[in-house]
Amino acid sequence: MSKIYGLTGGIAAGKSTILDFFKTYGCKVYDADQIARQVVEVGSVGLKQIVEKFGQEVLNSDQTLNRQKLAGIVFSDSEQLQNLNNITRPLIKKRILKIIADTKASDEQTISIFEIPLLFEGGYQPYFDGIITIYVNEKVQLKRLMNRNNLTKEVALDRINSQMSMSEKRDRADFVIDNSGDLTHLADEFDKLISQL
Structure with missing residues (x-):
């Protein structure tokens, strides 16, 4: 049977590298970031709902989502971030749970890793064989x-503080890198981690 582990960590922690x-x-x-992009592609329900909530100004001229503009709105306003999460999270979760179910049902003897930045916030823990x-x-995180992203200290801190703290994510995990x-x-x-999985 396949095993599937959830991988999380704060922004700029090195998730892509690992x-x-x-x-x-x-x-x-x-x-999960790839799935997050898919659920807001042109013609998707997700993009339609975002435009209804935030207006046409969050679109580029080709009708794709202007991520930078949307980030500017949501990362400095917790209520707006919540509005965005209420749209995207259910769509993302539905796709993620299907992939997890398909992986667990597979006969392959493989280890799969699913990287989800908001793993704890989304309540994904029960679906995985373990959380990494x-x-x-925080000092290294801010500098990185x-x-x-070529950000000012203030903007970088806004982004870091919009997420669960690194220490809480560490304390809630089964494995820590x-x-x-x-x-x-x-x-x-x-x-060290691989020898434990």
């Missing part, structure tokens, strides 16, 4: 996010 490690190791990898959190201390060091350190952490 997913590459899992891919290289031969695990099947799924990404990639952890990074500012550098990666510490990514506060360099890539060599991360590789050691990964090897």
Whole structure:
């Protein structure tokens, strides 16, 4: 029987990097962000509902979602973020649960990893064989996010503070990978984790 683990962590914690490690190791990898993009594609129910709630100004000229504009609205206003989550989360969850069910029903002896940034917030824990959190201390997280997205400290902190804290995600996980060091350190952490799965 296949095993499927949920992977989470804060923004700029290194989830994409660790997913590459899992891919290289031969695990099947799924990404909730990809599903989040699919549920707001042109012609989707999700995009229609977003436009109804936030207006035409969140669209690009080709009618695709202007993510930067929407992010500017929701990351500085918790009520607007809640409005967005109320639209997208049910659509995303429906697709994710179907993939999990299909994976568990498979006869393959594989390990699958499903990366979900809002795993705890979405209540996904019961559906997985275990939860892995990639952890990074707040100082490193802030620096990485500012550098990666070219953000001011204030904007980066808004984004970090709009999510559950790293320490809470760490405390609620079955397995923790510490990514506060360099890539060599991360590789050691990964090897330790794989031996436990």
